[in-house]
Amino acid sequence: MRCSWGVVVEGLLTGSISRIVVIEIKSLSHTFNGSAQPVLQISGLTLGNECFVSVVGASGSGKSTLLRIMAGLIEPTAGQISLDGKSPHEKRDVGELGFIFQAPTLLPWRTAMQNIVLPCELQAGGSGSRQQDVNAMLSLVGLSAEDTRKRPSQLSGGMQMRVSLARALITRPGILLMDEPFAALDDILRIQLQEDVRRIHREQKITFVLVTHNIREAVAMSDRVLVLGDQPAQIMADVAVDLPAVRDNDVRRSSEFQDIVNEVTDALHQVV
Numbered sequence: 001m002r003c004s005w006g007v008v009v010e011g012l013l014t015g016s017i018s019r020i021v022v023i024e025i026k027s028l029s030h031t032f033n034g035s036a037q038p039v040l041q042i043s044g045l046t047l048g049n050e051c052f053v054s055v056v057g058a059s060g061s062g063k064s065t066l067l068r069i070m071a072g073l074i075e076p077t078a079g080q081i082s083l084d085g086k087s088p089h090e091k092r093d094v095g096e097l098g099f100i101f102q103a104p105t106l107l108p109w110r111t112a113m114q115n116i117v118l119p120c121e122l123q124a125g126g127s128g129s130r131q132q133d134v135n136a137m138l139s140l141v142g143l144s145a146e147d148t149r150k151r152p153s154q155l156s157g158g159m160q161m162r163v164s165l166a167r168a169l170i171t172r173p174g175i176l177l178m179d180e181p182f183a184a185l186d187d188i189l190r191i192q193l194q195e196d197v198r199r200i201h202r203e204q205k206i207t208f209v210l211v212t213h214n215i216r217e218a219v220a221m222s223d224r225v226l227v228l229g230d231q232p233a234q235i236m237a238d239v240a241v242d243l244p245a246v247r248d249n250d251v252r253r254s255s256e257f258q259d260i261v262n263e264v265t266d267a268l269h270q271v272v
């Protein structure tokens with residue numbers, strides 16, 4: 001199943017409208033300073049259409065580099081990347097692109113709420129956040145009003161990640177990039193957050209790109225899994241995840257789920 005073109009729909013957040021974001025990559029290559037070889041070489045790739053895409057690959061294969069290029073945090077040394085025809089940093093500067101790192105990266109001296117609304121304060125020409133939007137956001141990510149009065153050090157790792165998610169979503173981006181966001185969480189919390197993020201994806205019609213080294217996580221969350229080979233990173237397999245939209249326990253235990261996990265695992269074995 002490939003994600004089809006969606007229509008513009010009213011999102012759950014008050015007044016939010018989902019925007020279809022399409023990432024296009026052409027002849028992309030990146031070589032770090034001082035290195036003789038490119039770390040990444042991708043001839044062509046189109047992502048988006050409100051799709052949930054995961055990128056899996058061995059450690060050091062270039063997953064984070066690819067995601068950082070998509071986020072406009074690294075300028076590629078050759079080739080083109082565009083998001084709806086714009087450069088990634090143009091999209092980021094106007095709050096249309098969100099990024100979540102492995103660590104929640106919250107400001108320790110601010111309360112959870114002050115961290116969540118920070119992007120609205122920083123956004124050029126931003127008009128701040130409306131209380132009703134903030135309240136809808138809190139319920140979307142599963143935070144109570146009491147949680148938001150606490151500082152990050154008073155919150156568990158899972159709650160900190162929820163705050164990080166709310167902060168990334170508060171500007172209502174059309175695309176959210178996540179770099180191994182659940183790697184530090186225990187299994188129960190990780191599965192809970194995976195299900196919640198998948199629900200947010202369905203309800204808000206946002207394009208998600210998730211980098212993970214966890215194959216089951218990639219299959220549980222995505223509509224499409226890209227397998228990266230390394231030296232240089234390139235797309236070795238593009239696996240469609242043709243499973244029901246809700247990935248509950250029954251789906252995760254099904255033979256169809258296991259078949260896709262096996263397909264991705266085989267593709268990874270061929271490249272390492």
Ligand code: ADP
Nearest residue numbers: 032033039057058059060061062063064065066
């Ligand atoms: P992954 O996220 O798949 O583990 P990365 O994208 O972080 O891989 O790194 C890919 C390769 O690029 C690794 O060999 C890493 O050492 C190298 N690399 C990453 N960042 C830099 C940098 N800023 N300067 C030089 N080399 C880097």
Ligand code: MG
Nearest residue numbers: 063064065179
């Ligand atoms: Mg990485």
